[in-house]
Amino acid sequence: MSDPDARRPAGPVVPHPFVWLVLYFPLGLANGFPAVALGYLASRAGLDVSAIAGIVGMTFVGGGWKFLWAPIGDYTLSRKTWYLISIASISIGLLAMVVIPLTRSTAPLLSALTLLTTVAATFSAFATEGLMAHNTTPATRGRAAGWFQAGNQFGQTAGGGIALWLIVHSPAPWMGGLALAALLSACAIPLLVVEEPPRALEGASVMARVADAWRELVEVLRSRAGRIAMILAILPIGTGAAMFLFGAIAQEFHASADVVSSVLGLGGGIVIVIGCFAGGRLADRVSKPTAYAVSCGLGLVACVVMAASPRTSMAYAITTLFYTFTLGMVTASFTGLVLAIIGETAAATKINLFFAINTLFSLGMLRAAGWAHDAWSTNGMLLTEAFTGVAALVVFVLLARHVTGREA
Numbered sequence: 001m002s003d004p005d006a007r008r009p010a011g012p013v014v015p016h017p018f019v020w021l022v023l024y025f026p027l028g029l030a031n032g033f034p035a036v037a038l039g040y041l042a043s044r045a046g047l048d049v050s051a052i053a054g055i056v057g058m059t060f061v062g063g064g065w066k067f068l069w070a071p072i073g074d075y076t077l078s079r080k081t082w083y084l085i086s087i088a089s090i091s092i093g094l095l096a097m098v099v100i101p102l103t104r105s106t107a108p109l110l111s112a113l114t115l116l117t118t119v120a121a122t123f124s125a126f127a128t129e130g131l132m133a134h135n136t137t138p139a140t141r142g143r144a145a146g147w148f149q150a151g152n153q154f155g156q157t158a159g160g161g162i163a164l165w166l167i168v169h170s171p172a173p174w175m176g177g178l179a180l181a182a183l184l185s186a187c188a189i190p191l192l193v194v195e196e197p198p199r200a201l202e203g204a205s206v207m208a209r210v211a212d213a214w215r216e217l218v219e220v221l222r223s224r225a226g227r228i229a230m231i232l233a234i235l236p237i238g239t240g241a242a243m244f245l246f247g248a249i250a251q252e253f254h255a256s257a258d259v260v261s262s263v264l265g266l267g268g269g270i271v272i273v274i275g276c277f278a279g280g281r282l283a284d285r286v287s288k289p290t291a292y293a294v295s296c297g298l299g300l301v302a303c304v305v306m307a308a309s310p311r312t313s314m315a316y317a318i319t320t321l322f323y324t325f326t327l328g329m330v331t332a333s334f335t336g337l338v339l340a341i342i343g344e345t346a347a348a349t350k351i352n353l354f355f356a357i358n359t360l361f362s363l364g365m366l367r368a369a370g371w372a373h374d375a376w377s378t379n380g381m382l383l384t385e386a387f388t389g390v391a392a393l394v395v396f397v398l399l400a401r402h403v404t405g406r407e408a
Helices: 018-044 049-064 066-075 079-099 107-134 141-169 173-186 189-193 206-221 224-234 257-285 288-308 313-342 347-400
Strands: none
Touching: 018 049, 018 079, 018 107, 018 141, 018 173, 018 189, 018 257, 049 066, 049 107, 049 347, 066 107, 066 347, 079 107, 079 173, 079 189, 141 173, 141 257, 141 313, 206 224, 206 347, 224 288, 224 313, 224 347, 257 288, 257 313, 288 313, 288 347, 313 347
């Protein structure tokens, strides 16, 4: 039987995988802006860390439920059209968050804007995923996936830091917001070198496609590997919750805006990408659940190290970068775990389900971290995440032995 890929037309020309980093960057920026830039500015404005956690937590809600509206991006407008609409919506949302005063009374409005902006950003993700699936071959998809994940992580870290730097160093905050909008618009340039994919299952109803995706999900969850992955997605480990509040606690370490924008921005972006590669290599050498557990364990060590560190700007930079590195390992190892069990049919739906569950349970850990900080200060927040993670790892070890299901 001939290879279907061999019969594929000469086009599209496979672009350099760097384009996926650029196209996926806006989603990371939409998630990183509230945590890094808004978190730091809100702390300077006198908002409680728990209030800041409530604003940042909206990014988890938007990302956690995106699999529910993914069919809209799949079956309505073209991928490129949805991408442009998403970029425009993100730009408007970020600009609004920049110009609205940061006070207790505006916190609910900022939470709503964060949620809406995050939801808008998910459509850039749907578009990028569809374009990447069409514009790559089996021989190039692994490398493309690496750049793809790097774009998300770099956007959450470096993107948030870049946003903070622009806002702080602009003559007026709205000017920084316009600069962010220009940066987002530039991310659409790679659309010129990628081909729009044809619509899959043309003529089939949306309900028929949803039913097929549901059947695929059930098959995965009937497998032992799928059930183990689901347990890991639910347990409060590898959440990276503390990182979303590092901007808010920077003053305690006497860290300036430039230090925060550096270690949570460009420096953090570089370190988290290195962590992604390290986590991927680890997942190739040991079983993927073990790789994920080890990566999460290192993240818990980072929490303890930060809690024990002196309250200096240098200590803040070093411990934050260490934590960020472990978060990259967690992200890569969990992605490898999910990719190993989902197969090819309805892959995006299955990936987003596991990621969504992980995101929603991470929201709970983020809120707990905010409450722990208000009750017991920064050390209480960090040690709460560490002790909760240790308990979750123990639960996983106990449960994994008794999980049943068909073999993949």
